[in-house]
Amino acid sequence: MNAIKKDIPNFITALNLISGVVAIILCLSFNNLELAALFIFLGAIFDFFDGLVARALNVSSPIGADLDSLADVVSFGVAPSILLFQGLWNISCCPWSAGVALLIGAFAALRLAKFNNDTRQTTSFIGLPVPANAIFWIGFALSLPMLKELMGLYPLNILSHILVFFIGYLMISEVPMFSFKVKKISFFGLRYQLILIFIAVLSFIFLKYLGLSLTILAYILLSIVQNKLSK
Amino acid sequence: MNAIKKDIPNFITALNLISGVVAIILCLSFNNLELAALFIFLGAIFDFFDGLVARALNVSSPIGADLDSLADVVSFGVAPSILLFQGLWNISCCPWSAGVALLIGAFAALRLAKFNNDTRQTTSFIGLPVPANAIFWIGFALSLPMLKELMGLYPLNILSHILVFFIGYLMISEVPMFSFKVKKISFFGLRYQLILIFIAVLSFIFLKYLGLSLTILAYILLSIVQNKLSK
Numbered sequence: 482m483n484a485i486k487k488d489i490p491n492f493i494t495a496l497n498l499i500s501g502v503v504a505i506i507l508c509l510s511f512n513n514l515e516l517a518a519l520f521i522f523l524g525a526i527f528d529f530f531d532g533l534v535a536r537a538l539n540v541s542s543p544i545g546a547d548l549d550s551l552a553d554v555v556s557f558g559v560a561p562s563i564l565l566f567q568g569l570w571n572i573s574c575c576p577w578s579a580g581v582a583l584l585i586g587a588f589a590a591l592r593l594a595k596f597n598n599d600t601r602q603t604t605s606f607i608g609l610p611v612p613a614n615a616i617f618w619i620g621f622a623l624s625l626p627m628l629k630e631l632m633g634l635y636p637l638n639i640l641s642h643i644l645v646f647f648i649g650y651l652m653i654s655e656v657p658m659f660s661f662k663v664k665k666i667s668f669f670g671l672r673y674q675l676i677l678i679f680i681a682v683l684s685f686i687f688l689k690y691l692g693l694s695l696t697i698l699a700y701i702l703l704s705i706v707q708n709k710l711s712k
Numbered sequence: 713m714n715a716i717k718k719d720i721p722n723f724i725t726a727l728n729l730i731s732g733v734v735a736i737i738l739c740l741s742f743n744n745l746e747l748a749a750l751f752i753f754l755g756a757i758f759d760f761f762d763g764l765v766a767r768a769l770n771v772s773s774p775i776g777a778d779l780d781s782l783a784d785v786v787s788f789g790v791a792p793s794i795l796l797f798q799g800l801w802n803i804s805c806c807p808w809s810a811g812v813a814l815l816i817g818a819f820a821a822l823r824l825a826k827f828n829n830d831t832r833q834t835t836s837f838i839g840l841p842v843p844a845n846a847i848f849w850i851g852f853a854l855s856l857p858m859l860k861e862l863m864g865l866y867p868l869n870i871l872s873h874i875l876v877f878f879i880g881y882l883m884i885s886e887v888p889m890f891s892f893k894v895k896k897i898s899f900f901g902l903r904y905q906l907i908l909i910f911i912a913v914l915s916f917i918f919l920k921y922l923g924l925s926l927t928i929l930a931y932i933l934l935s936i937v938q939n940k941l942s943k
Contacts, residue, residue, distance in 0.1 A: 495818040502790055502814050506797065509740035548825035554782045555790055559733055566737065583733050587726040594779035
């Protein structure tokens with residue numbers, strides 16, 4: 482019974498990884514980017530619950546933490562990377578220019594290796610967390626056809642390249658980012674989180690998928706502002 | 713200069729991960745399983761050299777070890793899983809029965825989480841290592857059309873399901889497996905390794921790709937024999 486209890490969180494983490502693999506297949510074999518994005522979100526739900534269940538059952542373990550990273554690199558590193566790859570390929574009819582997308586998985590792995598065992602991260606993150614990376618690319622990849630209409634293929638390709646390195650750099654940077662894990666719940670203590678939720682809702686209503694990417698950019702900006710003000 | 717030196721092994725590990733992602737794209741977008749298999753092998757070469765370079769430059773680190781696992785789960789867990797998935801899909805014209813292949817990635821992640829920080833593993837492994845898992849599935853996936861001719865679709869589907877659980881179980885099992893890292897080079901001390909090389913060469917000559925899978929089965933068998941005899 483105890484052995485089964487111990488394995489429940491790991492089973493949930495495995496479901497996170499499998500969700501990521503399903504997202505990859507939906508992108509590349511079925512060219513269904515929206516459904517793929519949903520599976521990445523499903524992975525995020527499993528990712529949220531595995532830790533929660535492990536703590537509730539009091540079976541947190543180093544193996545569980547390692548497994549978590551291994552699932553995260555697939556669901557929030559490789560899967561978004563493939564999502565952007567397929568999105569860029571769709572708008573440009575050529576897989577080569579989409580190759581830059583593959584770096585996202587490598588940046589995510591670097592981040593997970595560098596920061597997952599970083600004890601400085603308790604109620605805040607250092608660098609952009611990988612689920613935020615996933616949300617950014619879901620929004621961007623799903624908005625590519627609209628962005629192509631708006632700004633043309635060539636500038637969009639350049640923008641994609643810049644963003645891959647910008648988001649990649651932020652993941653492995655030492656920039657402090659606030660989290661939703663707070664010690665004490667108060668309106669003032671949660672002001673940055675509340676502003677972000679407000680931006681997220683508004684931008685999703687008006688810009689649909691692109692709102693997801695803008696929310697992550699707002700998150701980065703708000704974190705920098707919070708950091709400057711608290712000094 | 714020192715910072716660059718420190719990053720060289722991590723750069724090589726990142727190339728391992730990217731090779732795995734390229735293999736996944738070659739499978740699903742181009743249905744080119746042979747080229748995908750070559751990229752998994754390329755990943756294995758990077759995997760071999762990152763540790764070697766880290767030790768040579770004296771820059772081994774816990775971050776490097778973690779990054780190694782994160783790349784391995786993609787190249788030797790998810791990529792072989794996708795290879796089998798596409799292979800099964802090709803012979804059965806239906807993606808659903810191929811779904812069992814997705815478990816390979818989850819088993820590989822469980823293995824990496826469970827054993828990568830296991831200090832008992834020095835000159836031998838406990839359970840089947842993930843590169844051996846990758847070699848097994850490369851051989852099996854590339855031989856699927858031939859196996860279908862030989863035994864028919866339905867029995868082959870059942871065999872695939874059994875093998876996924878058998879190889880998956882071996883990865884997370886406590887079965888001791890010998891390695892090629894030996895303390896002292898002698899003909900007698902290396903007898904199991906030499907028998908395995910002999911089987912690998914012979915089976916590859918006579919059975920081509922299927923020889924890869926048979927070599928891994930021989931490796932499992934020889935490890936069990938060695939283990940029984942040394943008791």
